[in-house]
Amino acid sequence: MTTVQARPTPDDRRWKALGVCLTAGFISLLDTSIVNVALPSMEHGLGASEAAQSWVVSGYALTFGLALVPAGRLGDMRGRRQAFLFGLALFTVASAACGLAPSASWLVVFRLIQGMAAGMVAPQTSGLIQQMFQGAERAKAFGLLGTVIGVSTATGPLAGGLLINAAGLDHGWRWVFFVNLPIGVAALAAGLRLLPRFPASPGKREEFDLFGVLLLGSGVLALMLPLVQKEQWTGQQKWALLPVGALLLALFWAWERRQGRRGRAPLVDLDLFSLRSFTLGALISLTYFAGFTTVFFVYALFLQNTVGYSALAAGVTVLPFAAGSAAGAALGGRLVVRYGRKLVVIGLSGVVVGLLGTVVAVQLVPLQGVGWATALPMLVGGLGSGLTVSPNTTLTLTRVPVGRAGAAGGVLQTGQRVGSAAGIAVVGAVYFAHQADHGRPVTAIQLGLLAAVGISMIALLLAVADLRERQVRPEPERAAETVRRGSEEGGTEEPVRRGT
Secondary structure, eight states: OOOOOOOOOOOTHHHHHHHHHHHHHHHHHHTTTGGGGGHHHHHHHHOOOHHHHHHHHHHHHHHHHHHHHHHHHHHHHHOHHHHHHHHHHHHHHHHHHHHHOSSHHHHHHHHHHHHHHHHHHHHHHHHHHHHHOOHHHHHHHHHHHHHHHHHHHHHHHHHHHHHHHHHOTTTHHHHHHHTHHHHHHHHHHHHHHHSOOOOOOOSSOOOOOHHHHHHHHHHHHHHHHHHHTTTTSOSSGGGGHHHHHHHHHHHHHHHHHHHHHTTOOOSSOGGGGGOHHHHHHHHHHHHHHHHHHHHHHHHHHIIIIIIOOOHHHHHHHTHHHHHHHHHHHHHHHHHHHHHTHHHHHHHHHHHHHHHHHHHHHHHHSOGGGHHHHTHHHHHHHHHHHHHHHHHHHHHHHTTSOGGGHHHHHHHHHHHHHHHHHHHHHHHHHHHHHHHHHHOOHHHHHHHHHHHHHHHHHHHHHHHHHHHHHHHHSOOOHHHHHHHHHTOTTOOOOOOOOTTO
16 A cells, blocks of 8 residues: 655744844945945044054955855855854854954954855855745745845945934944844744754765865955055055956866866756856856945045935935845835836836936935935835846746856855946946046036946846847757756745746
């Protein structure tokens, strides 16, 4: 007599587990922008030099970006729950160490560790979403992740301004780090109880590709270092690192191909790039983050240095963008299954319109009233951002097999970090050059925002090209199958089919 095994009911705790992942993601992404408004406090209370302040900001971005792919692959191999909890615990301890730092040098060291820990947490979040959810539920989960990405980035200056305003100039910078402690401890306790114990990849125990990590890390470092240290490194010699980085990444690609031919597990499954949904989505993400994150950089400088806003007032000014981003991401998570890449095109169009509206508002309204004048275009841009980040993440990862979800998420987010660094370098150069040469700050911010519009237009053109290609020639199922064969736990995927 054959016994029919009942299909297990979905675990309701997975939505609570998602809340743990999103909470950890929120504080790690918040730390990319919250320290920007705390730099004067660090100089006043700790005596931090300009070089130390720069490393507090850029060092976090560097180690964050370097850790993403290796940490994602480690989670794929050894279990994402363990990697997530370890990264979150390290992030919390490093935050405490940053807040207690006795000198600027120790602050930089602890900040580098904190960035590495954040890079360990981020790819596990996308991998756990891939494991816990499928189909429309997965799209909704990525929609919530998109909300966190948009809101955490936009509210960082506001949160920093509030903390410094409450704690004072001497010690306010310490509370920028201490605020992570109760959140991190609570998330860690909840994660130990709620995160599912998915097994690591079955089959023979894979070796970790250490040489691949070295090549990839060196290549990403060579690309990011001159970008994030552009203002501190004088002279043009630093740009020689860019071709070195490109060469190292080419060697990494060749090494990973060799690993695949020899039957060894690569750090990154290069067959992922045979999926148009992954390749185009990663390029859209890279170019969009190069445009979107730069807005807060130059606009915050303009509001504080030219208009005379306080750090808190400058943070309040970008709240409409954060609110729009949250609403857009939640909406995008619900609609992506129906509309697919069309939603990304609509979102990027909204971002371009919002930024252009901000340029016009800066021109027409007197300086002190510019915060109110840009509220509506910022809201439109935020809605567009939410409709871009969330659906694009869903569509980019939808055909990626679960067994490679961590490494794939790491690749996607590494592109975001490199894009952000490159965008800030380009847009910042436009803003500072015009301000220095002509002494016209309103024109400088307009040109800086127009440079961000130009970068966002590249992302929009990529999304339109992908949409037209899909209408003419849908992505073949066998492309996804090629990647799935390379995954030990490919399982049954439920891709977003309508509108992809």
